[in-house]
Amino acid sequence: MATMGTAYSLGEIDPEDTMGLSKKLANSPNWRPLVALNLIFFVMFYTPCFVAVVCISREAGS
Numbered sequence: 001m002a003t004m005g006t007a008y009s010l011g012e013i014d015p016e017d018t019m020g021l022s023k024k025l026a027n028s029p030n031w032r033p034l035v036a037l038n039l040i041f042f043v044m045f046y047t048p049c050f051v052a053v054v055c056i057s058r059e060a061g062s
Contacts, residue, residue: 025031047053 048056
């Protein structure tokens with residue numbers, strides 16, 4: 001969620017605006033259920049960089 005928060009904070013930001021990320025997404029015309037579903041699938045099946053995969057496999061012992 002931190003990455004999405006950063007992405008939606010790009011551009012001009014009003015420091016007095018305390019609207020949370022969920023409200024910004026709800027008000028965004030580009031945020032639809034299909035986009036949310038695609039994001040869920042991407043996060044579930046995303047493979048980290050090769051170095052991270054090697055470290056995970058070494059730590060897991062397999």
